[in-house]
Amino acid sequence: MPPLKAENLPIFPPEVLAVSTNVQLFERAQQSIPGGVNSPVRAFRAVGGTPRFIARAEGPYMWDAEGQRYIDYIGSWGPMILGHGHPAVLEAVLAAAREGFSFGAPTEREVELAEAIIAQVPSIEQVRLVSSGTEAGMTAIRLARGATGRSKIIKFEGCYHGHADALLVKAGSGLATFGHPTSAGVPPEVVQHTLVLEYNNLEQIEAAFQAQGHEIACVMIEPIAGNMNFVRASVPFVKRIRELCDQYGALFVFDEVMTGFRVALGSAQSVYARALPGFAPDISVFGKVIGGGMPLAAFGSSRKIMQNLAPLGGVYQAGTLSGNPVATACGLATLREITKPGFFEGLSAKTQTLRQGLDEAAKAAGVAWSSDHEGGMFGFFFTDSLPQNYATVMATDKERFNRFFHAMLDRGVYLAPALYEAGFVSAAHSEADIAATVAAARESFASL
Numbered sequence: 001m002p003p004l005k006a007e008n009l010p011i012f013p014p015e016v017l018a019v020s021t022n023v024q025l026f027e028r029a030q031q032s033i034p035g036g037v038n039s040p041v042r043a044f045r046a047v048g049g050t051p052r053f054i055a056r057a058e059g060p061y062m063w064d065a066e067g068q069r070y071i072d073y074i075g076s077w078g079p080m081i082l083g084h085g086h087p088a089v090l091e092a093v094l095a096a097a098r099e100g101f102s103f104g105a106p107t108e109r110e111v112e113l114a115e116a117i118i119a120q121v122p123s124i125e126q127v128r129l130v131s132s133g134t135e136a137g138m139t140a141i142r143l144a145r146g147a148t149g150r151s152k153i154i155k156f157e158g159c160y161h162g163h164a165d166a167l168l169v170k171a172g173s174g175l176a177t178f179g180h181p182t183s184a185g186v187p188p189e190v191v192q193h194t195l196v197l198e199y200n201n202l203e204q205i206e207a208a209f210q211a212q213g214h215e216i217a218c219v220m221i222e223p224i225a226g227n228m229n230f231v232r233a234s235v236p237f238v239k240r241i242r243e244l245c246d247q248y249g250a251l252f253v254f255d256e257v258m259t260g261f262r263v264a265l266g267s268a269q270s271v272y273a274r275a276l277p278g279f280a281p282d283i284s285v286f287g288k289v290i291g292g293g294m295p296l297a298a299f300g301s302s303r304k305i306m307q308n309l310a311p312l313g314g315v316y317q318a319g320t321l322s323g324n325p326v327a328t329a330c331g332l333a334t335l336r337e338i339t340k341p342g343f344f345e346g347l348s349a350k351t352q353t354l355r356q357g358l359d360e361a362a363k364a365a366g367v368a369w370s371s372d373h374e375g376g377m378f379g380f381f382f383t384d385s386l387p388q389n390y391a392t393v394m395a396t397d398k399e400r401f402n403r404f405f406h407a408m409l410d411r412g413v414y415l416a417p418a419l420y421e422a423g424f425v426s427a428a429h430s431e432a433d434i435a436a437t438v439a440a441a442r443e444s445f446a447s448l
């Protein structure tokens with residue numbers, strides 16, 4: 001048997017893979033899996049149609065079960081910053097798998113990954129590795145509550161921090177009222193300490209702190225919100241939250257699960273620190289890129305705050321697969337690649353080229369359009385000016401977005417299947433891929 005190396009792995013040609021259609025697979029999936037999917041957005045409910053069942057992926061491409069190739073701008077919702085199956089990452093994963101899948105005991109690689117994360121993010125001195133962004137976000141809140149001895153938290157409408165009970169909440173009827181659950185199965189009492197405010201609304205955050213600032217454990221934010229497509233928190237908004245947290249003794253939590261190591265090597269907090277010298281959040285949450293496509297996430301803070309965690313402190317957190325040796329190998333190999341000089345400049349330039357091409361195609365077609373990007377993350381809207389909060393994102397032209405999505409999919413370009421999701425470019429996307437995407441967009445705009 002040949003040694004298990006990337007080049008010896010079987011790559012099935014599409015005709016071998018084309019055993020079932022997407023429709024057949026979706027019908028079959030619905031028999032054994034609720035809604036046929038293991039995460040709701042995959043079901044294409046927002047855009048209609050049949051989800052593509054992916055058979056394999058390589059570089060910037062994915063192939064579905066029917067052998068159709070797509071240029072992939074989802075990248076597993078962010079992690080695949082190097083494209084699929086990067087040779088160095090694949091080798092690292094295979095080598096780690098040979099050494100063992102999981103030990104339930106500490107490994108040197110966990111320490112290396114923790115050090116690699118800390119090296120790029122000056123606001124954190126220690127991190128705890130976990131398995132999903134949901135777990136990381138949920139524990140960050142527990143840590144903030146444990147460290148401050150307070151119960152109340154503030155989040156913003158349109159920001160997603162995972163599906164922990166206390167975070168599945170929408171705004172109450174007034175500023176002073178706490179939220180309502182957005183999911184069945186979440187008792188109202190569980191969200192009674194969660195206050196939901198409008199993103200980028202300075203007056204609301206001001207009033208909330210004035211009313212109950214001394215009871216607030218933390219303010220949690222997606223600094224560039226990728227769960228309402230792509231909406232930046234304005235610099236004055238971030239600055240004021242920082243001031244209010246300091247004034248009232250609350251902690252500022254940056255959820256960088258999506259933006260971490262994706263918009264810049266120093267993550268979104270480094271983008272804000274450029275505008276606000278010395279700026280830093282108190283707790284940061286990471287996922288996606290730090291695992292390179294494997295189940296891995298983390299949260300980090302100062303040594304003082306992190307000392308509250310078990311086994312040192314009273315805030316409990318644990319995980320059978322936390323710091324998994326194969327996942328940490330994948331994350332480390334990914335971070336090694338993206339810390340090479342010029343990586344982010346190159347990625348950002350690619351994303352800029354894509355954005356500019358889409359902007360020009362939309363303009364030529366006379367389509368109302370706006371777009372934004374940072375590093376390897378982008379968003380676009382069928383409206384003339386960039387939305388600043390969830391309500392304005394959801395007021396954009398959904399029917400037009402859905403037609404555009406399907407027109408692009410038919411032309412082999414895989415965008416996120418919902419108007420409130422961000423897009424991701426990888427280092428593997430070539431100039432030709434981007435040119436093909438823009439050409440597909442020109443045709444798609446003409447067909448809207």
Ligand SMILES: Cc1ncc(COP(=O)(O)O)c(C=O)c1O
Nearest residue numbers: 132133134160161162255257258
């Ligand atoms: C900003 C943000 N936080 C948290 C999460 C939850 O991460 P996971 O899906 O790994 O649980 C996500 C997932 O997309 C996210 O985008």
